[in-house]
Amino acid sequence: MGELEHSLRGRVAVVGVGETTYYKRGQSPDPEFVLVLKAILAACADAGIDPSTIDGFCSYSNDRNTPARLSAALGCEVIRYSNMQWGGGGGGAAAAVQNACAAVLSGSADCVVAYRGLAQGQFGRFGQGARSSTISGAAALTVPYGVMSPAQTYAMRTTRLFHDHGISPDTLKAVSLAAYHHAQNNPRAVMYGRPLTPEAYDASRWITEPFHLYDVCLENDGAAAVIVMSAERARDLSDRPVYVLGAQQGGPRRSGVAGHNQPDYVTSSLKPVVPRLYEQAGVTPADVDVVQSYENFTGAVVMSLIEGGFCTYESANEVLTFDNLIAPSGKLPLNTSGGNLAECYMHGLGLVIEAVRQVRGTSTNQVPGATVSYVNAGPMVEVVSAAIFGSAEVLG
Amino acid sequence: MSDYVLPAGLPAPVPARDGLDRPYWEGTRRHELWVQRCPGCGTWQWGPEWNCHGCRSFAIGWEQVAPEGVLYSWQRPWHPVHGALADAVPYTVVLVELPHAGGIRMVGNLLGDPMQPFAIGDRVEAVFEDHDDSPTPFTLVQWRVVR
Numbered sequence A: 001m002g003e004l005e006h007s008l009r010g011r012v013a014v015v016g017v018g019e020t021t022y023y024k025r026g027q028s029p030d031p032e033f034v035l036v037l038k039a040i041l042a043a044c045a046d047a048g049i050d051p052s053t054i055d056g057f058c059s060y061s062n063d064r065n066t067p068a069r070l071s072a073a074l075g076c077e078v079i080r081y082s083n084m085q086w087g088g089g090g091g092g093a094a095a096a097v098q099n100a101c102a103a104v105l106s107g108s109a110d111c112v113v114a115y116r117g118l119a120q121g122q123f124g125r126f127g128q129g130a131r132s133s134t135i136s137g138a139a140a141l142t143v144p145y146g147v148m149s150p151a152q153t154y155a156m157r158t159t160r161l162f163h164d165h166g167i168s169p170d171t172l173k174a175v176s177l178a179a180y181h182h183a184q185n186n187p188r189a190v191m192y193g194r195p196l197t198p199e200a201y202d203a204s205r206w207i208t209e210p211f212h213l214y215d216v217c218l219e220n221d222g223a224a225a226v227i228v229m230s231a232e233r234a235r236d237l238s239d240r241p242v243y244v245l246g247a248q249q250g251g252p253r254r255s256g257v258a259g260h261n262q263p264d265y266v267t268s269s270l271k272p273v274v275p276r277l278y279e280q281a282g283v284t285p286a287d288v289d290v291v292q293s294y295e296n297f298t299g300a301v302v303m304s305l306i307e308g309g310f311c312t313y314e315s316a317n318e319v320l321t322f323d324n325l326i327a328p329s330g331k332l333p334l335n336t337s338g339g340n341l342a343e344c345y346m347h348g349l350g351l352v353i354e355a356v357r358q359v360r361g362t363s364t365n366q367v368p369g370a371t372v373s374y375v376n377a378g379p380m381v382e383v384v385s386a387a388i389f390g391s392a393e394v395l396g
Numbered sequence B: 001m002s003d004y005v006l007p008a009g010l011p012a013p014v015p016a017r018d019g020l021d022r023p024y025w026e027g028t029r030r031h032e033l034w035v036q037r038c039p040g041c042g043t044w045q046w047g048p049e050w051n052c053h054g055c056r057s058f059a060i061g062w063e064q065v066a067p068e069g070v071l072y073s074w075q076r077p078w079h080p081v082h083g084a085l086a087d088a089v090p091y092t093v094v095l096v097e098l099p100h101a102g103g104i105r106m107v108g109n110l111l112g113d114p115m116q117p118f119a120i121g122d123r124v125e126a127v128f129e130d131h132d133d134s135p136t137p138f139t140l141v142q143w144r145v146v147r
């Protein structure tokens, strides 16, 4: 075992997870701050802890709900850790958990919540273009050419993925169909009761070629929270804690440069993250029972799965089929809650929670006997993240 | 009726107050393509940065390059994300690689029928699109397939 394998594996555990009802964009009856409070309170109830136990707060993507306000509202005596992960989109979903683990391991705090809240009705949408009359800087290189939404910002990486590696549009379709299939068993899912057929996928409008409507994530209101504590404390709370085996963040060289000039263009940005993650977790891709892979766009999921070691550029079209991607029977069950495409777009924290649920054995699309569960967040943005969870059996 | 690829009404590019991209935008007004190049190590760089990412030198310079390239990737938006685009979809966005400038890439629109046949690897040339009627006149760099 290497040094990295002693750094985190089995030393911190998820003790509680919580989610609000997930709403269509703009339909939350609650303001965003209340949504976040409700998610954290739900996670506390799940963990069986008093909310005032929380002494650390981690979020990402410039979440508007600050630890100072949350801590006061939760009745906490003290804040010991207040942390914001830089970066846009949902790249920080697993990184927020990583940062929470770092707080626990470093002795900075004892009970840390990673959270994210979104009320796009209250605060405006992601998919909307610039509203100013002039524009400067990096955005001036794209916006005047009609490139302003996230889908438009990342579509050309997928076009090039097709070109460089022969990835088929049918592989993107399989990712979308699997998510919708899983959502039909998940009453929390916004798309519960709204199945998607291959014919409906094919007939759906283009958002921007090569993305159909169903290749693009939802926009939702809601909140989610994940609470971590030391493994020792977690074992006092539960007979079966879900251990963090590894959690990493990062990005490739010059991932943040302007105007689509990243040296490695066709990437989920996970390449530098993944080897360190597996080394830290002490597992290999073959050990992973179930995968949650952040869908901003289906093309990025394909890149993430390849770079995560679950298939190769050459095998992707054969491995990433609908039959293989669905639980419980598939070889590589993917996005078993319905994910960002069909459960809820909670900037990936819902995927983290589903990864935990699979190790607990409580998913609505449970993979039988799952003990090792993988999640990655925010592919293609400048800084991305991933985590691996495992049961006590994995620790031996 | 304009000859613009996309209708007027999208945000107009103006040089940043910090001056970083001024040589580029001033160059486009003269129908010239200027990009960054480090006089020390020869690194080509785009978009504009405060120092050379190859050798860290702050003495990053600018060089005029031939306004041509190779089609590196593309997309065709059908969903209008801005009011000015409501009647302008679909349109074609291209990512153009400049092999003669270190393989830097530029985003633009492809002139002509949005459904015209084209492919990654096609040779393209720049077409400077003057927006002289804007309150802040500017010039965009559009692209045309070399047939």
Ligand SMILES: [Zn+2]
Pocket (backbone or CB within 6 Å): B038, B039, B040, B041, B042, B043, B052, B053, B054, B055, B056, B057
């Ligand atoms: Zn240099």
